[in-house]
Amino acid sequence: AQSVTQPDIHITVSEGASLELRCNYSYGATPYLFWYVQSPGQGLQLLLKYFSGDTLVQGIKGFEAEFKRSQSSFNLRKPSVHWSDAAEYFCAVGGNTGNQFYFGTGTSLTVIP
Amino acid sequence: GAVVSQHPSRVICKSGTSVKIECRSLDFQATTMFWYRQFPKQSLMLMATSNEGSKATYEQGVEKDKFLINHASLTLSTLTVTSAHPEDSSFYICSAPLQGRNTEAFFGQGTRLTVV
Numbered sequence: 001a002q003s004v005t006q007p008d009i010h011i012t013v014s015e016g017a018s019l020e021l022r023c024n025y026s027y028g029a030t031p032y033l034f035w036y037v038q039s040p041g042q043g044l045q046l047l048l049k050y051f052s053g054d055t056l057v058q059g060i061k062g063f064e065a066e067f068k069r070s071q072s073s074f075n076l077r078k079p080s081v082h083w084s085d086a087a088e089y090f091c092a093v094g095g096n097t098g099n100q101f102y103f104g105t106g107t108s109l110t111v112i113p
Numbered sequence: 114g115a116v117v118s119q120h121p122s123r124v125i126c127k128s129g130t131s132v133k134i135e136c137r138s139l140d141f142q143a144t145t146m147f148w149y150r151q152f153p154k155q156s157l158m159l160m161a162t163s164n165e166g167s168k169a170t171y172e173q174g175v176e177k178d179k180f181l182i183n184h185a186s187l188t189l190s191t192l193t194v195t196s197a198h199p200e201d202s203s204f205y206i207c208s209a210p211l212q213g214r215n216t217e218a219f220f221g222q223g224t225r226l227t228v229v
Binding site: 044 | 119154155157158206208219221223225
């Protein structure tokens, strides 16, 4: 069965500190992996995606993620967090035939001064 | 880039009334659109797949008679919450993939529905 797990419900980091949000997936075919960010009351904004090729993908706002097939993981990282990064982050997996996305439960990020 | 527009962004309605939410692909055609529901502090759950020119496909546990989906054109899908109840209050989001690029989807801004 397809599923996405984000083990951390909530993370608090200091501004300027590094960040890593974890994501593990279970998918029966070649996974297409995504990270989305959602600000309060807003829709979803795509941060980055992995389809194939280089397993380290760069996204917007200074985010990157690394696909590790052996660990079924797609963790999101940022070297230096800004206060504006406070939001909800969702990892998602989709397939190459349909477009049904399976979302993780999300990680809420708080940034403290 | 491709844009999906969802309207309204917020709606408050009385119990027992119906509410229609629109999802439009502004600069591309979408034969398929997806409707998600998000409860507070929770993830997005797929409700149904909207297919242009045919019936929608509903996920298990989603009442098709309560959540009416119409995909009358290649750029518009509508979700109507019929006889709304307070427990229907939620955040509804649609998404649409680009034709020919079936691995990427774009999301609407979402609709916050409050039933009082």
